[in-house]
Amino acid sequence: MNRILPILTVVLAILALWYIAAIWLNAQWVLDQAERAGHSVGLWEIIEKTMSQDRPKLPAPHQVIAELWHATLGMKLTSKRSLFFHSWVTLAPTLLGFLIGTVTGLLLAVGIVHNRAMDMSVMPWAIASQTVPILAIAPMVIVVLNSVGITGLIPKALISAYLCFFPVVVGMVKGLRSPDRILIDLMKTYNASRWQVFWKLRLPASMPYFFTSLKVGAAAALIGTIVAELPTGAIRGLGARLLSGSYYGQTIQIWAALFMAAILAAALVGVIGLVQNRVLKRMGFVR
Amino acid sequence: MKKLMKTALAGLAALGLAAPASAGKDDLTLQLKWVTQAQFAGYYVAKDKGFYEEEGLNVTIKPGGPDIAPAQVIAGGGADVIIDWMPSALASRERGLPLVNIAQPFKRSGMMLTCRKETGIRKPEDLRGRTVGVWFFGNEYPFLAWMSKLGIPTSGGPDGVTVLKQGFNVDPLLNKQADCISTMTYNEYWQVIDAGLKPEDLVTFKYEDMGVATLEDGLYVLEDSLKDPEMVDKLVRFVRASMKGWRWAEKNQKEAAEIVLDNDETGAQTLRHQVRMMGEIAKLTAGSSGELDPADYERTVNILLSGGSDPVITKRPEGAWTHMITDKALK
Amino acid sequence: MTANSFWLAFAIGFWLAAFWANVKLAASAWSESRVVRLVVPALFGITLLVLWEGIVRGLSVPAVILPAPSQIAVRISQSLPILWEDFVQTFVKGALTGYLIGCAAAFLTAIVVDRSPFLQKGLLPVGNFVAALPIIGTAPILVMWFGFDWQSKAAVVTIMVFFPMLVNTVEGLRAAEPIQLELMQTYNATWWQTLTKLRLPAALPFIFNGLKISTTLALIGAIVAEFFGSPIRGMGFRISTEVGRLALDMVWAEIAVAALAGSLFYGAVAVVEKRLTFWHPSQRRG
Numbered sequence: 046m047n048r049i050l051p052i053l054t055v056v057l058a059i060l061a062l063w064y065i066a067a068i069w070l071n072a073q074w075v076l077d078q079a080e081r082a083g084h085s086v087g088l089w090e091i092i093e094k095t096m097s098q099d100r101p102k103l104p105a106p107h108q109v110i111a112e113l114w115h116a117t118l119g120m121k122l123t124s125k126r127s128l129f130f131h132s133w134v135t136l137a138p139t140l141l142g143f144l145i146g147t148v149t150g151l152l153l154a155v156g157i158v159h160n161r162a163m164d165m166s167v168m169p170w171a172i173a174s175q176t177v178p179i180l181a182i183a184p185m186v187i188v189v190l191n192s193v194g195i196t197g198l199i200p201k202a203l204i205s206a207y208l209c210f211f212p213v214v215v216g217m218v219k220g221l222r223s224p225d226r227i228l229i230d231l232m233k234t235y236n237a238s239r240w241q242v243f244w245k246l247r248l249p250a251s252m253p254y255f256f257t258s259l260k261v262g263a264a265a266a267l268i269g270t271i272v273a274e275l276p277t278g279a280i281r282g283l284g285a286r287l288l289s290g291s292y293y294g295q296t297i298q299i300w301a302a303l304f305m306a307a308i309l310a311a312a313l314v315g316v317i318g319l320v321q322n323r324v325l326k327r328m329g330f331v332r
Numbered sequence: 333m334k335k336l337m338k339t340a341l342a343g344l345a346a347l348g349l350a351a352p353a354s355a356g357k358d359d360l361t362l363q364l365k366w367v368t369q370a371q372f373a374g375y376y377v378a379k380d381k382g383f384y385e386e387e388g389l390n391v392t393i394k395p396g397g398p399d400i401a402p403a404q405v406i407a408g409g410g411a412d413v414i415i416d417w418m419p420s421a422l423a424s425r426e427r428g429l430p431l432v433n434i435a436q437p438f439k440r441s442g443m444m445l446t447c448r449k450e451t452g453i454r455k456p457e458d459l460r461g462r463t464v465g466v467w468f469f470g471n472e473y474p475f476l477a478w479m480s481k482l483g484i485p486t487s488g489g490p491d492g493v494t495v496l497k498q499g500f501n502v503d504p505l506l507n508k509q510a511d512c513i514s515t516m517t518y519n520e521y522w523q524v525i526d527a528g529l530k531p532e533d534l535v536t537f538k539y540e541d542m543g544v545a546t547l548e549d550g551l552y553v554l555e556d557s558l559k560d561p562e563m564v565d566k567l568v569r570f571v572r573a574s575m576k577g578w579r580w581a582e583k584n585q586k587e588a589a590e591i592v593l594d595n596d597e598t599g600a601q602t603l604r605h606q607v608r609m610m611g612e613i614a615k616l617t618a619g620s621s622g623e624l625d626p627a628d629y630e631r632t633v634n635i636l637l638s639g640g641s642d643p644v645i646t647k648r649p650e651g652a653w654t655h656m657i658t659d660k661a662l663k
Numbered sequence: 664m665t666a667n668s669f670w671l672a673f674a675i676g677f678w679l680a681a682f683w684a685n686v687k688l689a690a691s692a693w694s695e696s697r698v699v700r701l702v703v704p705a706l707f708g709i710t711l712l713v714l715w716e717g718i719v720r721g722l723s724v725p726a727v728i729l730p731a732p733s734q735i736a737v738r739i740s741q742s743l744p745i746l747w748e749d750f751v752q753t754f755v756k757g758a759l760t761g762y763l764i765g766c767a768a769a770f771l772t773a774i775v776v777d778r779s780p781f782l783q784k785g786l787l788p789v790g791n792f793v794a795a796l797p798i799i800g801t802a803p804i805l806v807m808w809f810g811f812d813w814q815s816k817a818a819v820v821t822i823m824v825f826f827p828m829l830v831n832t833v834e835g836l837r838a839a840e841p842i843q844l845e846l847m848q849t850y851n852a853t854w855w856q857t858l859t860k861l862r863l864p865a866a867l868p869f870i871f872n873g874l875k876i877s878t879t880l881a882l883i884g885a886i887v888a889e890f891f892g893s894p895i896r897g898m899g900f901r902i903s904t905e906v907g908r909l910a911l912d913m914v915w916a917e918i919a920v921a922a923l924a925g926s927l928f929y930g931a932v933a934v935v936e937k938r939l940t941f942w943h944p945s946q947r948r949g
Contacts, residue, residue: 048784048785048788050785051781051782051783051784051785051786052784052785052788052789053785054781054782054785055782055785055786055789056785056789059789070808074528078528081528081530081533100527102507102807102808103804160689161689161690162685162686162688162689162690162703164689165685165689165699165700165703165704166685166703166704166706166707167707168704169704169708169926170704170707170708170711172879172926172929173708173922173925173926174922175879175925176878176879176882176883176921176922176924176925176926176928176929177918177921177922177925178882178883178886178887178898178899178902178918178921179883182902182914182918184397184400184906185404185906185911185914188400188401188404188405188408188410188728189408189728189729191405191408191410193408264794264796267797268797268799271797271799271800272797272799272887287800287803288397289367291499291501291803291891292367292501296804299800299803299804302800303796303797303800303801306796306797306800307792307796307797310796310797311792314791314792401906401907401909403727403909404727404728404906404909407725407727407728407909408725408728420907420908423908423909424727424908424909427727427908427909427910428726428727429725429727429909468895468900468903468904468907469903469904469906469907470907470908471907472904486895494894495894495895496811496892496893496894496895497811497889497892497893497894497895497900497903497904498892499803499806499890499891499892503807504811504892507807509810509811
């Protein structure tokens, strides 16, 4: 409970900064408009007008919240304009990509820890793979996959898996190697096989790392999906909302979509956090 | 081997993704150049009003986007017909992708350069030393051809224009980051107006008036499609129904805009915008039967060839268009 | 045997041979030697390229879909000046500036916050939340605010790297063991002394974790931001323009430069890390 107050303070401070920034950034437009219309405006009038523009440079928080409310609870759930609909469109490939990415990441990590050749050859290239701007080539990836007959959910999921597997690999390699030398030696004195060392020592010891990398991976998977939607034919999904918002200069819509994405990300991370607490408590990591 | 890969991957994709195919109808996929909007009203009308169905076609319309190159989609087999602008289609052709124009529903160009009046730009010569927003992604060719015709370098400096890659919206003009930006008569120009600027605050150069208009939205297929009689037959029916759709859209602009809106899944478009866009689009399609006018083609090619040191295409293309389809479709 | 199936067979054969060689090398007595540690990943990379070349040639994939590595290499050698100009614009001006500003700002913020447990409690969850956001979505907005040139790209990068770096640093500053802190207290050390002599060194693995994550984020951020408006140079600009022109060899040339630059950047940070945190368990072998 003692965390609520500090968090609230920080959030309020951010909101205050936001309002000030909104006034600052939107004032120019009010002044330009007034100049074209040929009358002058007072300070108070400027502030008032910066709070309610149709296409503000930076929408005020209450405008974004109003748009969020309107686009989620203010309309039918099945409507194509509903943000819930678009969120679901984005969430489905995210979850699939998250699954693919996590499994791939786990397998790679296990391979790296147990196989010297893989350790030496895969890791540098896994890092190099992340420096390839997948975001920039996402449209090409989708076109290429389309050309061999893969459409719909899977191309988006693959791009999201591509971003998601890396944090899992890095975290799990660290985690699987986290048991101290002395513990591994102990297992050896028990004459444990590599398999037994893995199941009874390495894997349990890696659990805290596992959940941390899952959280990062989930966020990365969501980003991957959004990016896959962004340039590839604004059809539907949160990425498409961002794009069409940008295309039509609907800044309020962009921010609402960003917030919806934030809520999704927070929900994903939150769910993983809950599981983490449960599991780690039962395993005795948290006392 | 390729076939094997295709089947294997298609099998993967079929897990819950199989599209419902109407029985007994010929499938055809059309790749649009941009997002769903009234620019493509004719095709959506033909689909919704059943014109394609009457011709025994089951047409899938794929919306495009800022980073979808229709030419790449057709090269990958993701579409049978694409909508593209002639400059980029001819440039792709020179790169070894044999695109052929089979019909040209857009008679006139809707491309313009829109400047804020307060910058003092009155005539094209005034562009020297200014900053101009241009679309890239294959849409930069008309601008480059125009500048090279005027002899203005596009590398910046006091004598040349500084070119910015314009994003998807008109903000660079509104935020005074650019003196001029590229606009279409049916779309971005009205976004500028919607943002609160008045027509008298703006100076506009239409490519059509500057004598550098190149052909815009046309229908393109790969050369091989034209060798296949079955495919040719499908294309004939497709063009016939599409042009019927365009005629209908021109006459019933409001309903056409509503049809477009029904097909838009982003939920970002508004009826008011689409109706207005439909009105402007109708001005561009008016007078085109769908048949490509060879004179327009020649003009486009000449403009593209005149690119000075860096022409868009280096040699006169051969066989880049055909009347084979329209001759049969429009009898 | 046709040329196509020859290429496929060759690629697969090469793959198997390289695989076998790598396993042997890694298990050999010299597996710890510097040469082997360079050869093994290099062989792996070459195998990937050969497979790619073989598949493209063997299945005759059209160049407008996926060019072969040999075509890309030719393109790179022909376009060095353009690639260099784009590299400077995007990497040096955009990504590196943003990386330095973002990481420095995050580090300083973490130190400031450290003095106030109240702020720390509030900022950490919020920072964690923001770190998970699709910050890339703010790119169009930042281009609108900061203009088309590299400044807006640096701004995107700054925001992208700030929160991962902040979260890691704050976390790291809590990494010192209570017993060590108590020892410092018994020495009558000031806050500053405790910070520089104990807590910052203890925080280094976390700080470097943040720095490493940020290297890849920085490059990606700078490239993607260019999609939303840019001057007519830069890696992101080139990629999106050349896709439109179907010059896929140029696109992949830029991607290769990006991957190379990104890997070297990451590698440089990793080398510094190894020098400074040699004592940490994760740096030990085995």
